[in-house]
Amino acid sequence: MVKFQDAQLDRTFSALADPTRRALLARLEREDGLSVSELAKPFPVSLPAIMKHLDVLSDAGLLTRTKAGRTVSCHLIAEPMEEAMGWLARYQRFWTERLDALEALLEARRKGEG
Amino acid sequence: MVKFQDAQLDRTFSALADPTRRALLARLEREDGLSVSELAKPFPVSLPAIMKHLDVLSDAGLLTRTKAGRTVSCHLIAEPMEEAMGWLARYQRFWTERLDALEALLEARRKGEG
DNA sequence: CTGAAACTTAACCATCGAGTTAAGTTTAAG
DNA sequence: CTTAAACTTAACTCGATGGTTAAGTTTCAG
The missing domain is CATH 1.10.10.10 (Winged helix-like DNA-binding domain superfamily/Winged helix DNA-binding domain)
Incomplete structure (x- = not known):
């Protein structure tokens, strides 16, 4: 398991x-x-x-x-901290709505860079 | 210290x-x-x-x-994970250039697979 | 009342983690 | 050439961690 x-x-x-x-x-x-x-x-x-x-x-x-x-x-x-941060990110919804904000930011930037 | x-x-x-x-x-x-x-x-x-x-x-x-x-x-x-996440956030600048990777990671976590 | 389910506690064991002191190696300085 | 600086390695201690089995407690079902 x-x-x-x-x-x-x-x-x-x-x-x-x-x-x-x-x-x-x-x-x-x-x-x-x-x-x-x-x-x-x-x-x-x-x-x-x-x-x-x-x-x-x-x-x-x-x-x-x-x-x-x-x-x-x-x-x-x-870099290895990125994975740790990614693991923790799942729990972010329990204390804030910032995950949505971050994703929106990333999405906007991604589209901007083409 | x-x-x-x-x-x-x-x-x-x-x-x-x-x-x-x-x-x-x-x-x-x-x-x-x-x-x-x-x-x-x-x-x-x-x-x-x-x-x-x-x-x-x-x-x-x-x-x-x-x-x-x-x-x-x-x-x-x-909640205690928020502090851990906050600690890690300081290092985010070292990898956030790779926006696609982080975005994919967050998206995957949010969708809730293993 | 009896017994089983759902924990909980206790006692033990092996390995790991974080520290120490002491001694060894390599490189630069005098 | 000698010595000191800057690590590195070795050997040891000691408490914490992660696991075990066995026995105890509480609660529910029959």
Whole structure:
């Protein structure tokens, strides 16, 4: 009964369930390409702990790392969140009618772009 | 640096990270007020296992249970997902260029297939 | 009153998650 | 060449998670 494709959703939601990881992503959203140690600096945990969080984010497909010399730059990949957002969108009708507004907007833009 | 209010977001994303729990919520989205045993029926796990999932969902504020006689009805509470959706919305700009894809996704969700 | 249905609780187990410290590797600087 | 910076890996702890079976409680049906 459990669908195989849900594995990506599992990893995405699981990755987002930790406040440190959400903070890391939020940081990269504002300033992409930060190094591991720059990312780690604000947090009261050890560097290996941050490494593990980055590993989780990488495994969820939310992050890539590129090495240049001895420093490693981290880059956000937001796409997996789209699926998570799509899953949540189903429930939007329970708290707002904004779904219709969003769809109308998207429809209008789609037609506009031809 | 870690905000206290994030605890709710932790619980919400954590609750959504399990495919069984997502399936339980999806079931209630289509048919609210199902009993515990009705909810449990489709799953290949024991009733106590489902009970634990329901506990997690309750703790995350995504579910309430009302007892009538010896049967317990489960009711979806979607509101906590609004905060999760709000968190994700920040990243929307990274994929909203692909309007057709998002639109299709929303449309599919709205029509209510798996 | 008896028994079964519908949970619920308890006790247990294996694995995972998030953290630690310590040691290793690679690269740049002095 | 030596050392330090910037990771990385390893080994460990400990509590949480997701599952089990077994036993208990409450309510309804016969």
